[in-house]
Amino acid sequence: MIRQSAFEPAGNAMLKGGLHCHTTRSDGDGAPEDVIRLYAAHGYDFLALTDHRYYNYQDFAPDAGVLIVPGMEMDRDLPGEGVHCFHTVCIGPARADGNGFAQDERFAGGTVRDQDEYQPVLDWIHRNGNMTIYCHPQWSKTPAAEFERLRGNFAMEIWNSGCALNNDEDTDAACWDMLLRQGQRIFGVATDDGHRMDEHCHGWVRVNARRTLGDILAALRSGAFYASTGPEIYDFYVEEGRAVVRCSAAKKIRFHYGYAPTRLERGEALEGAEFPVPSHYTYIRASVVDAEGRKAWTNPIFLK
Template structure:
């Protein structure tokens, strides 16, 4: 196996900051759609997906501006309930359906309309978790949406309920809300299990903000997308191609492979990790020994890696995650 010489992020392409996971007063959030759009725009964001629970909304006609756009979407769900009288939630699948490109919408056999509900799939006692997840993903795809899988650790799903899912372009690897709510915001284990199986799937950092004031849950996880223009079509195409990185703080300026060596350029960080698929001990870490902050790191490949991704971690533990590159 080998990796061609390549630069992971398109050079000389505009970069746009966005949050794909935001709740409003249309479900269990405390900001109206208008307030959410205004506050994210004030914080330097270029796009926002309003992803209310089981309710598709499209506020783009009202809220789009030349410097800020809304991605229409919803957070759809399937839930496993206790078969007893309590009916407590044992596990849940939460997935985003984000409106795809004009071509995808035109080809879709079904379409959502603004303020359309999608009732959750409910199972009691037991379920075939992967089959239920696939049913939900297929439903969203059939409506012309691109699909993400959200916060599996918080959702109490087993790896077997997620690994093998098809039709999702991304999985949340960092969720700011669940991180501050209950320490369940990091999901890279599920991501790497999928990648090791050969699934090609990108990572996503997001807020999942509800803004109820109990703890900070806004402006802590985002993606930076490389796209020629700030339009839904261009942003969605970039998401599907993996032309973005995720972060809770550091900037990933670029990274790539040159003559069998992985190189990374980033804002000052305490460590840079190369995470790789392959045999045990694949991958490596460079640690800042001088206290000045790493802005460049290099890793010589062994030649048996199946995929590569990088993580840049600053002194506060905040992380930037690349999307994977795959061996030829």
């Protein structure tokens, strides 16, 4: 049996985490302490305050009990009119554990011609001990071909609440399959990227980790998590040629392998689905939609 690592039994709770939000430290509406308290009220265990090019470690609301993951959002513009750019969420360890960025350190933006010119920015972030998430490809107007050569991103956004709720831009998972089809090992995260207060707390990851910063980062790096805007996923594995997913009540469950058609199960309150996996598949992943249209996505099981 190959079990997706989010569901490897380790006796951990599935911690709820927010990896991308904005506060008054950059262009968000909410003060950092109010944003943290809002996430606490929605049951989050950890949160990164990822203001634009402005690094943060600080817990502005220690009483709220949310573990703050150090981070920021970095970017470069691409030439041309309108929005066309690369945005990257950076998250990292404590300063003492090798994080090269300082509290309140600010960084310049700039322009690059293409992904090859952006790669040194990622390399510099990685050299400073941070992990990177490729953000909102649809909003950035970068189809997969414009970022598929970037190296070192442990994950990309497959759901961004701000983009989905404001702009109806929710097709980032299609870009994910294009990278996965190429054999890339990259995981999918749901984030909020909230700027207004009502944009927070709609998309999250559930991480199989103990509640320490080091454990959470290690679990994210290894793909031991799933992404959600509502449904819960309890298990996902491949055994004797069958993929099996177990989840909270769903109306649709899909299996994806990067090409059409996806395998679709429909029902009123599905608790899971199974699918015989053809031997030529290089990976398989599952997604779930509940009665309210909310989604959850497993990370892939890599088969080759």
